[in-house]
Amino acid sequence: MLLKLSCQEKMLKHIFRKHVKPKKQHEIYLLSKTVAELLESSKCSDIIDFGSGQGHLARSLTLGYNCPVITLEQNKNFIKKAEEFDDDACKTLHKANRQADVVGQVTARHVQYNVSTDVAADIFIDTIDKKVQSHVEPTYLLTGLHACGDLSATMIRLYKESPRIAALVSVACCYMKLSTEPESTYIGYPMSLYVKGLDNHKIPYKSRESACHALEDYRCRLKGAGPQLRMHCYRAALGTILRKLHPDMVRLPVQTIKKAFNLSFVEYVALAFKKLKLSAPNEVDVQEAESLLSQWVHVVIYFCLCLMVAPTVESIILLDRMIYLKEHGLNCEIKSLFEPKLSPRCFAIIASKDSQ
Numbered sequence: 001m002l003l004k005l006s007c008q009e010k011m012l013k014h015i016f017r018k019h020v021k022p023k024k025q026h027e028i029y030l031l032s033k034t035v036a037e038l039l040e041s042s043k044c045s046d047i048i049d050f051g052s053g054q055g056h057l058a059r060s061l062t063l064g065y066n067c068p069v070i071t072l073e074q075n076k077n078f079i080k081k082a083e084e085f086d087d088d089a090c091k092t093l094h095k096a097n098r099q100a101d102v103v104g105q106v107t108a109r110h111v112q113y114n115v116s117t118d119v120a121a122d123i124f125i126d127t128i129d130k131k132v133q134s135h136v137e138p139t140y141l142l143t144g145l146h147a148c149g150d151l152s153a154t155m156i157r158l159y160k161e162s163p164r165i166a167a168l169v170s171v172a173c174c175y176m177k178l179s180t181e182p183e184s185t186y187i188g189y190p191m192s193l194y195v196k197g198l199d200n201h202k203i204p205y206k207s208r209e210s211a212c213h214a215l216e217d218y219r220c221r222l223k224g225a226g227p228q229l230r231m232h233c234y235r236a237a238l239g240t241i242l243r244k245l246h247p248d249m250v251r252l253p254v255q256t257i258k259k260a261f262n263l264s265f266v267e268y269v270a271l272a273f274k275k276l277k278l279s280a281p282n283e284v285d286v287q288e289a290e291s292l293l294s295q296w297v298h299v300v301i302y303f304c305l306c307l308m309v310a311p312t313v314e315s316i317i318l319l320d321r322m323i324y325l326k327e328h329g330l331n332c333e334i335k336s337l338f339e340p341k342l343s344p345r346c347f348a349i350i351a352s353k354d355s356q
């Protein structure tokens with residue numbers, strides 16, 4: 001039975017917002033509703049949340065909808081945080097319950113687990129069964145909010161392979177991290193025989209990476225046409241310096257540098273090199289790269305062209321997964337769950353064996 005704890009709505013809203021950025025609040029609000037409804041209609045007993053991070057989705061599903069959830073996360077620090085946040089949420093609820101009607105408060109079971117791309121479905125289910133320890137044989141609904149790269153592809157495969165997994169809500173991201181032919185024995189893209197059989201089905205790393213950028217957000221930046229557009233060229237010029245000094249660097253491992261628009265290019269370069277634990281470049285190299293900044297318009301045009309094909313790239317990857325399921329007699333739908341301006345990776349693959 002779907003139990004929305006409406007009597008404590010206000011308190012729960014507060015609990016779910018704590019420690020969560022507005023973008024994620026939006027995603028969690030909509031995804032947990034979809035998952036809880038599918039859990040009920042598919043008659044699954046338990047939810048498995050793949051790549052659960054700090055457990056925000058699981059907290060909403062357990063305390064907000066009374067759903068049994070087990071989370072799988074490889075990062076032990078995230079698990080620790082998830083447990084801390086759960087305790088905090090329960091304490092707040094407990095205080096509120098002195099005045100309000102008391103409703104069950106069971107938090108998720110957080111498990112540190114690395115879902116490997118080649119895990120056999122029966123071994124995977126066996127491991128989860130042992131954690132759940134139910135008297136009746138559980139049936140599972142798999143979900144994952146921005147389960148990155150191969151993790152979302154593995155969820156799809158496990159759903160296809162195990163009769164004990166009856167439903168799926170997968171929101172993917174980081175397509176550039178997908179294993180692709182012929183780089184590895186495991187292949188995250190393409191999954192379907194149909195796409196594998198197409199000439200030119202390969203999607204290069206750069207295109208898959210572009211598919212993770214936010215077209216809608218960049219359109220607003222273009223309209224604003226402020227100094228941030230020029231900043232865009234910083235990274236390209238930084239790349240020139242890095243490649244000159246370290247020709248063996250194929251991809252730039254530079255994380256986003258926050259508030260780069262407040263920095264001069266020299267400061268930006270110094271910070272980037274520090275982050276990479278590299279010794280600072282000399283003045284001549286920086287001055288040389290600085291002259292490239294005058295060409296910032298070309299960088300903006302290039303980026304716009306990449307973004308224009310990005311939705312096609314994402315569609316191909318998601319449709320490949322849909323066709324893969326179809327090839328194994330399983331239907332699914334691809335639904336835009338979130339507001340793309342707020343949350344660009346907004347598509348969910350939703351499936352239930354009950355409705356086949």
Ligand SMILES: C[S@@+](CC[C@H](N)C(=O)[O-])C[C@H]1O[C@@H](n2cnc3c(N)ncnc32)[C@H](O)[C@@H]1O
Nearest residue numbers: 051052053073074075113114115145146148151
């Ligand atoms: C983009 S984050 C999303 C976190 C969380 N779902 C959220 O939305 O806040 C992806 C998470 O998946 C975890 N992850 C990636 N690959 C994994 C794997 N093979 N097994 C378990 N966790 C994994 C990462 O550690 C990370 O916490």
